[in-house]
Amino acid sequence: MTHKSVVNAGEAPSLSEGWRSGMNEGWREIAGDWASDQQAFKVPWGKAMMWIFLVSDTFIFGTFLTGYMTVRVTTTVPWPNPSEVFALNIGGVDIPLILIAIMTFILISSSGTMAMAVNFAYRRDRIKTTVLMLATAAFGASFVGMQAFEWTKLIVEEGVRPWGNPMGAAQFGSVFFMITGFHGLHVSVGVIYLTIVALKVLRGDYERKGNYQIVEIAGLYWHFVDLVWVFIFAFFYLW
């Protein structure tokens, strides 16, 4: 035992050197694999990166909605009826879910104008692209405004809190504020993002590069926000 360790100690420098050179080789291999001009997806890198981000965001909203399912199936207290909670009294008549329906149509309309903006961007029609993108952002801003109205109504008039509410299961509030809040944050960020890109289009930034890919990439983000709302609308408001 002692003898062996002495021998090892004697060889130590060469061993460590070998280890170090092996280490270097390993790092060189890793750097080579990751840094060379390798390409898995034959699309522009910006689009690939946006898609990868959107897939990760899918998992965030997916786990939120799964968490919502879990608290809803585990509670022994009746879940408040969204159809009644989100009803709006217009002209003396309670219309179920009407504000949510309007918000849904607004978001779909904004997706339509965004899709057309991408089309005009590739045709290098800067004015129409800018107008359509700003219209998209305006739709988005009005969506956030209606959401603010909805939150205010729920908090002030209905007394909904993240820890409880007078209508039923306490988890209703926490789920509602978390999911719609996170989605509203996405819409707000999208409004800022689209406005910036629209102004850059108008200024002619992409004309100089001759590349309008960024409008399509910004559009992907916006359509994703609409896509998430489709699932929230179905699972939270209609279930």
Place this chain on the structure above:
Amino acid sequence: MEQVQGQQHPIGLYLKIWGLLFLLSTLSYLVDYFHFQGYLRWFLVVTFMLMKAGLIVAFFMHMRWERLGLVYAILLPPFALLVLVGILAIEGDYTFLIRALFLEPGPGVPPPHP
């Protein structure tokens, strides 16, 4: 249809998809408006939801025209969520039964509405 290049598609196509999305949203709203209940309601809600999601991803997000390598890399991973949903549905059912046994009527019961 006019000749298309890259991800440039005719405006008319976008307008048609837009119209379809409006129609499907109206239909899913009517499910609530006319108080469909039970399995019919859930079936309709999920059907309209999946149709809308499919239209948005396929046409607005141009998935229909992307290379298959990208399409599968994006569309397949989210299906892993179904495993999570399955596990938590079983677990949630169990939690509910335990709560029903030991918490009835439960401390979370709201006070009577004034």
